[in-house]
Amino acid sequence: MARSTRRIVLAAPARGLPTAETFRLESADLPDTLAPGQVLTRTIYCSADPGTRARLSDGPSYAPPLRAGDTIDGFCVGEVIESANEKFAPGEVVALGGGWAEHVLFPGRGYIQKIPHRRVPLSYWIGVLGVPGMTAWFGLKRVAAIKPGDRVLVTSAAGPVGATAGQIAKASGATRVVGVASGADKAAWLREAGFDDVVDYKAVSDLGAALRAASPDGHDILFDNVGNAMIDAVLPLMRMGGRVVVSGQTADYNTPYDQAPALHNTRYFIASRLRMEGLVVFDDLRAFPAAQEELCGMIEAGAVKVREHKYQGLKVAPGAFIDLFQGSAFGRRIIQVGEEPR
Ligand SMILES: NC(=O)c1ccc[n+]([C@@H]2O[C@H](COP(=O)([O-])OP(=O)(O)OC[C@H]3O[C@@H](n4cnc5c(N)ncnc54)[C@H](OP(=O)(O)O)[C@@H]3O)[C@@H](O)[C@H]2O)c1
Known part of the structure; x- marks a missing residue:
């Protein structure tokens, strides 16, 4: 039997403030085997980012607009569950560009980073350290x-x-x-x-x-x-x-x-x-690790305080996103999709 995941996709391009109708929760198949370079992750956290709004309708942006049926953008913390990529092994926890989905199929190129330690909460790697x-x-x-x-x-x-x-x-x-x-x-x-x-x-x-x-x-x-x-x-x-x-x-x-x-x-x-x-x-990707290490030290020393607003379950991601533009919640909007590994 084909294995599947759940994800939130663009239902229709947004005009003005996105609404619940802008998004759709659906099932999607996952491949039986991975192609060389691919990594399959189980999502633990994903994020709601205001910049995603620029991709929900046509217009100039640094990233192309999403089309109806595309998974909505977001950053994820995920656990590698399968890998056809020598740099990543099952059980490792990574931060990556993925989107609002229970699983992310990393194609082999793009933003992915091993989370090097557990000195701060995992969600920080798509927030203050992301x-x-x-x-x-x-x-x-x-x-x-x-x-x-x-x-x-x-x-x-x-x-x-x-x-x-x-x-x-x-x-x-x-x-x-x-x-x-x-x-x-x-x-x-x-x-x-x-x-x-x-x-x-x-x-x-x-x-x-x-x-x-x-x-x-x-x-x-x-x-x-x-x-x-x-x-x-x-x-x-x-x-x-x-x-x-x-x-x-x-x-x-x-x-x-x-x-x-x-x-x-x-x-x-x-x-x-x-x-x-x-x-x-x-543009500064290569310099992330050194900056993350310094910033992590500042967080541990109490010189940088962190505020998160956590939501539970993939299906609330659209609400978390819309709230960025009209709500009173503040801090990094983090959606918990799966359990943290022990
Ligand atoms: N250049 C890059 O590479 C890059 C990368 C990541 C993010 N960004 C950008 O950085 C910005 C901040 O991102 P973030 O993740 O930290 O999100 P954020 O600032 O938490 O965004 C949500 C907040 O924006 C404010 N806001 C919403 N509508 C507004 C309006 N009409 N006028 C003024 N303020 C409004 C609200 O706070 P108030 O209560 O203060 O209104 C709201 O809580 C975003 O524009 C994002 O696209 C850029």
């Missing part, structure tokens, strides 16, 4: 070239990218780290995590004035996770030689590409000699 944490790390260290004394502003600061970025900024000697996030719970947690101030963009009538008050000397680095309207509001507040890191565009992902807000304040690039640069974190 793509979100690495985005924070390389966005600040390589793209922004952070240095002691910098004043840093981080948007969507309570998310896994933003919270990690703010804490790395502090550990790198930033003089002032301000986060932008909505709601009192997020603000309280960010202060606990060492942010100097938090601006609730939903609660203020004049965002520019609130950001100025939070860091009266301005910002050397804007680490932006949300999109054009935020960047435009911050450009006039950037200090001479400031750097804008374009990490993500969560506020713009549900808007058709040609209707996203425009940047008007580009004159500040001249007056304040600003630089703006985006990143795709996989």
Whole structure:
């Protein structure tokens, strides 16, 4: 009898905010034997990532759009249960690009990494030590070239990218780290995590004035996770030689590409000699292990705090994903799909 798995696929391309109808849970066959290079994993955890939204409808993105019937993107922690790849053996636990599925058939090429130890929870390898944490790390260290004394502003600061970025900024000697996030719970947690101030963009009538008050000397680095309207509001507040890191565009992902807000304040690039640069974190893949080791040490030392929001069972993944754009939960959205190995 053919063996099968369950997975969540794109039912129909999304328009605006995805709904339950955007997704479908279905069974799919697994091959009887693996082709050379392939690895079959049993999913323990998978993630809900805002960047996946860009792939749920047509439009320019760094990754091609998913088609109806494709498994929804996500990162997974999985246990190898079968391998036709000499680098991986059954029983090993890996982090890999996979998606919302009970099993992942790794094709032999792409993102996969053995989890080297159990010093921190396994789920961290698709969170603070995975793509979100690495985005924070390389966005600040390589793209922004952070240095002691910098004043840093981080948007969507309570998310896994933003919270990690703010804490790395502090550990790198930033003089002032301000986060932008909505709601009192997020603000309280960010202060606990060492942010100097938090601006609730939903609660203020004049965002520019609130950001100025939070860091009266301005910002050397804007680490932006949300999109054009935020960047435009911050450009006039950037200090001479400031750097804008374009990490993500969560506020713009549900808007058709040609209707996203425009940047008007580009004159500040001249007056304040600003630089703006985006990143795709996989460009830094070879440097992940060293960064992960350093960041893991910071977590163990209590210098970086981690927040996760865990969901149980594959079928709740769409709800976890939609919640990224409208919910009050925060931290890395992790969906537990299977048991951890003993
Ligand atoms: N460049 C790369 O290689 C790379 C890699 C990974 C992730 N990213 C990007 O990094 C960003 C952050 O990712 P994450 O995983 O840490 O997710 P996240 O920040 O936790 O995303 C969810 C949060 O976004 C905020 N948000 C939702 N809608 C918003 C809106 N309309 N305006 C402003 N904020 C809104 C909400 O927090 P508030 O309460 O603060 O509104 C929400 O809790 C994403 O844009 C993602 O695509 C980039």
